[in-house]
């Protein structure tokens with residue numbers, strides 16, 4: 001099955017083309033208003049992105065209140081939860097809020113298989129939520145699109161310079177690194193640091209969300225999925241235990 005993930009902009013013209021070719025459409029939305037349009041457009045799965053997500057943001061609110069409001073608006077289209085989820089407790093919480101599954105970004109940056117720079121993965125592991133900033137700073141290639149990143153040298157220099165406007169920012173147009181094919185990476189580019197990049201790779205956007213609070217090591221994808229399973233199972237057992245204690249207390253009353 002071919003799966004297509006769409007988000008920002010007008011997706012409608014693409015949905016029918018994908019459906020005609022036999023593909024499945026996932027659409028990342030950030031509001032119940034968009035979710036309400038999904039069914040008529042023929043979208044197969046809605047991805048509800050909470051504002052705590054890493055990378056570029058469409059979420060209008062954190063996932064906890066946003067997700068159930070999107071589920072309510074989805075008119076039966078299945079909803080996948082995104083934003084702030086890194087293991088099984090988040091999966092069970094999202095399912096309790098009406099999601100059929102989860103969609104994780106930041107957790108998989110810190111995976112062995114990710115093509116991101118080793119130093120970027122280490123920054124994700126070391127970061128706390130207080131190290132994150134929501135900004136529109138890394139805009140070369142995509143302007144006025146808010147994104148969440150770990151504070152880095154480019155962000156700090158820009159802040160120290162008094163947050164100047166685009167075109168007057170420190171080091172504008174400066175080459176900070178190169179892609180493996182030799183293509184230059186400039187300061188303020190939207191591209192994240194790739195494996196093997198040399199130079200000032202740390203100055204590129206280190207996309208990450210609040211899930212950094214739960215990420216303590218770089219693991220293989222198989223280990224991450226295994227951890228999701230184990231922690232989801234433990235969460236379900238905890239809920240069952242709480243429920244049976246509650247039932248016993250009510251019966252004894």
Ligand SMILES: Cc1cc2nc3c(=O)[nH]c(=O)nc-3n(C[C@H](O)[C@H](O)[C@H](O)COP(=O)(O)O)c2cc1C
Nearest residue numbers: 049053054055082083084085104105106207209211
């Ligand atoms: C490094 C990185 C790159 C991303 N690139 C894309 C992208 O190209 N397209 C997209 O739809 N979402 C992209 N996202 C957003 C994710 O699809 C997802 O909404 C988000 O990561 C979920 O929140 P989480 O990071 O807390 O797991 C990216 C996220 C990260 C962290």
